[in-house]
Amino acid sequence: MSDNTIPPADDQGAEFERLLQYLKDARRFDFTGYKRTSLMRRVNHQMQAVQVSSYEEYQDYLELHPDEFTSLFNTMLINVTSFFRDTEAWAHLRGEILPALLERKGAGPIRIWSAGCATGEEAYSLAICLAEELGVEQVRRRVKIYATDVDEEALAEARAATFHERLLRNVPRDLVEKYFENSGQRYTFTKDLRRSVIFGRNDLVQDAPISHIDLLLCRNTLMYFNAETQAGIIHRLHFALENSGVLFLGKAEMLLTHGSVFTPVDLKRRFFRKVVTGGRPERTMLPGPGPVLAAVEGSDYHGQVRQEALNSSPVAQIVLDAESRVLLSNQRASALFGLTTREVGRPLQDLEVSYRPVELRSHLKQAVSDKRPVWVRDVEWTRNGSTVWLDIQLVPLLDRGGLLLGTSLLFTDVSRYRQLQTELEYANRQLETAYEELQSTNEELETTNEELQSTVEELETTNEELQSTNEELETMNEELQSMNDELQFSNTELRERTSEVSSLNGFMEMVLTTLEAGIAVVDHDLQVQVWNSGAEELWGLRQDETVGRHLLNLDIGLPVEHLRPLIRQALGETGERASAVLDAVNRRGRSIRVAVTVSALHQPDSRTAGTLVVMTTVE
Template sequence: MTFHIVGIGASAGGLEAIAEFFENMPHNSGMAFIVVQHLSPDYKSLMVEILSKHTQMEVLRAEEGMLVEPNKVYLIPPKKNLSIFNQRLLIEQSSSTLPNYPVDILFRSLAQDQAEKAIAIILSGTGSDGSLGIHHIKENGGIVIVQNPESAKLSGMPENAISTELVDFILTPAQMPSQLISFIDHPPVTNNNHEDLLLISPNEFDIILSILRNRNNFDFSEYRSNTILRRIERRMIMNQVTNLKDYIMILQNNPSEATVLHKEILIGVTSFFRDESAFDELQNKWLPILFSEKKDKNLRLWVVGCSTGEEAYSVAIVLKELMDKLNNYFNVKIFATDINQEAINSASVGFFPKSILGNISSERLSKYFVPKDSGFQISRDIRQMVIFAQHDIIKDPPFNNIDMITCRNMLIYMQPVLQTKVLDLLNYSLKKKGILFLGSCETSGALVEYFETLSSKWKIYSSKGRTKQIDAKRMYAKTITFPDKEKQVSINIYKDSSYMQEDKLIKRLLSILPDKYLPLTAVVGSDMTLRYLVGNSEDYFKLPAGKLEYNITKMVPKELIIPLSTGLKKVFQNEEDLSYNNIHFKSKNNTQYIKLNLKLLPHKFGEEALAAVFFEEINSDKGNNFNDVNLEYDIGRETKQHINDLEQDLLLTKETLHAAIEELETSNEELQSTNEELLASNEELQSTNEELHNVNSEYQLKIIELTELNNDFKNLLSTVQIGTLFLDENLNVRKFTAPMDNLFALDNSDIGKSIYNLKNKTTVEDLVNKFVQVHKTIKSQEIEVKTKDGIEFELKIIPYDIGQNNYSGVMITALDKTCK
């Protein structure tokens, strides 16, 4: 039997939200609910009793091994963490020393156990508990609902969840049940067999991939169709459509839907030291071998699909620890790349919520992280080891001369052909004996002959140094030719990161070309990025090592850097063409003298400003077809002196900055030490405050119930008109009703007085002794008495029961016999 299981996470202020949610949730929805709160370990929780008054569903306190069933509510016990496995609840003791994140723990296990049947709800509370867990919920196809921060008593947890951009609905607690019912009542498209969707509508599936490619410039055609179909079906359910044609209409009419689908397909679950044993083996066994075989002090690593940075920083920490241990230090550069620019931006900041505590040891936390108000900042020495950049492993050129690559849990989403293609590129990037670190469910696949297996359990491999020829298309997007009167001119188009249309750019370039002679020509953007290259560039351009950059000043000989950078700057600023004469540089064979002609390409409003650079050899017998004013440019003593002056100024600036940084570091260390102590105290107080807030909320509800009960009791007694007198354990008056005035002279001032001090209006002189006797013997008595006015009453004297055979005081009722 399959059904949806809803995990509800809340902290301070969440009790009212939980009650409001269940008041609006039908008791027969077919869903099960697991509620996790931050409960105080020092107070008995009254949640079962309180919540039972707001729902007709059975409310249970979770127990070890309890089977989760529909239409029931399960509550976390105090001092425990709650998870689920095979639809049964598992209970673990929570840490008494470290901050606890029970909502993340539940969500993570719920996602793994229930996949698309998992639903996560985050209600009022402080902190970020739940924000990491919803990554797992979304990755496995579940949905996430968060309380509108404006309706929450404390908005910390909802706001942190919303900042992940993984939330499906932001609602008030009262609105959530109807949305849930609408979601689960929507009929499934494929009955959990996602491939059925492809068999039903293969053409529509291709149309959706085409829309995603056109809208987001990303091709999913070589990704596993089952993964994509699962995300598509989920979005269909969220939009309440039952066939792909209707969903295509939504994609076409609502551009934001294509963005949402694109993001959901690319959702990556990551964490610090994922598969910690794998990192331990890497650090203790394979990295030391890599260190020992290094002939230089430069260590280059590449983290592919780094997501929000946890993997890259984990690798950096492992390297730092190992270098400290071996006292063997390298110049480490970790290139961390991902196709998702938002993920790269987040990773670059290096700030993480407090819930990472569950994945990082306290020693590493104190050494490599700086505590902040709402989380932790990665330390500067670790951050400086990592270079983040947006990069598409499928289309963009790979890095080269890499000592180690980690590409974990990305290949499993690709079809075998694409997996082989990516592995081929990774092997091309690796040096011989370089390490390849894959995810636990991935292998070297069809390229097994190119890798040596170091650890079959943790999928760690070593490159054998055998590579295939890399596809030329990774260096050039396209090669075209056009006829010339003297020769065929070939244009090699370098990979372009912009989205401009190529045919328009070529047309603009051709409009300024000479009729007969075409020298080496480069088209450059205002950011110095090389867009197009025409002619033989062998003596002029060289690709830089490492990540490919198309900045023209980093590709040309050093003698051309100054004239190109200054000349292009003037052309773009003044919008006037410019030429430089007598520029010389050393090529492979000899010293070449050239003339640089810089011309602004014609452009319309809205088009990018581009300039063409013509490298014309002065000794060429082809003639000069450019009529610009020529400026003599001599890289001689004056220029070298100018460069030297600039270098000296830069050195002085660096020294001044270094001195200032040292002073700031000294002050910062002192402040950091104080700040850590304050934050530690603040965390303890905040945790205690949350727990007390929950206890206080429960007591407030109890007080309200008691007040209502007391009012009901008071109104009942006044309506029945039966004389009633309550005496405490000392036989002092506690309460009484008006008819009791017939037996004793009573008014409000007598409350608290001894029964011995009251005037007896009956003819029974030892009446008080009867009360004492019942109080001592705990045996009830019934007697008849007559007042001095002649009115007969039937008295019942009973001990006052306070529960479990305990008694405290006496209660007397008097019934007027004349009224029978």
């Protein structure tokens, strides 16, 4: 195509989404949770490589060229990693995190997971650190390092455990000699430690996490996903870790909005500890007509009737268990507060409804301690440009023995009655000037509070934008690093090939110089390609005077017009060698007889590349 530019994003968004869906259906690679900016940039790069200008055309190209999937996935899945990446963080891991983990585990088994391991350098770095702390034999007996990724090619390379010398630049020399076997410019990880590292495919978005993990590395992987997908992955990682487990992230990932599941151990170096959310098992999520879910063993007719009755109630209701975790909610509450299936089982204090439209945690504590209903009336809540007024009732649920079973939160919409009350107050304000002043002061205070809240929200939004920008920059940095590695590899191969060609040229030059006979190589157009020193000695023309010129136009003492039939015979279908003895005059002006032999030069595919002309003096 004459123009390989990619159309504007607003004209191709739907096409790009269809392409992602096609990749998911055809090859089971789900990229729908990845950030669109970096993902589109990488796909556009691959499209330009195959000279395709639209996503729709590229989808057709993939259907016609199945091999292109491999190149596309290699471009989309940026496998940038290295041994001991971010040296300061790894030093903290060896100096603080691992000793504490080993002391806590005693003589017990240790389970470590490297998620998004790419070609395995960080998994092997972990094995080296543990071998330095425990010894190789103890690592083999006690440690299992699970290394996973979605890229099968990267996993195959990781399993081979063989690395080029340049990839070990971050590994101290003594550790290289101790844990790697040298074979030229390639280094192979020692087999004794290799058995402790288990590689396998795992999609963090879809597949179940590995459980009972003591240390989990997921470095510069979350930054490729959008916020919603990140949240799902983080909860999987939380499930995977033991209660005292530690999460090690990349320098572009901070978990600022996930304080309910992970707390920083060292924020600068990106170490986080799991927050234990409770000892009860996860509840079973039962699908329903809306976002209403219940934690029950099964479902019967009466239970369904109770559930539908709850859903049909005009009052928004949320039911908490004895530990103030969300047990269920009806459709009215789900619509009012945006509750989804993910909120079931979470503590109320972690949800927005606990403090908006009003702070409920203190009232909930009062209702539970007093074991009697608590009312919070006339709560004003502005959302989506409209204002509603709520009466909130917190009712403790007790069994016959007075034991607390849970708490029911009822949100009654009293906006209509509030409107009538406002109209009445307006009439009263006409009569009571003092009340108007008091109300005005109250409104000013409420406005100030709203402004402060708005400022806080703006600051939070700015922080999230900065974090997103940081992740995008780190993504671009890794893309550039990946391209740089590819260029270095290509440059190394080019130097090796150039060296081989130079060596061959030198060898050929030595051979041609050694021969006493005059040698000339000509192509199909009879242009001289090679002119050796024997030919220079015989006819007195240097190589720079002959190469590139037509053989039959050379002014030498040989009757070159007699060479044409010999060359034609050698280049004929039979390819027979042709020879003749001609009278000539050498460079010194002496008359000589020259035996000329013309042979065809054949390429590996049997095609002729030209002819070899050998000129020898006959006594």
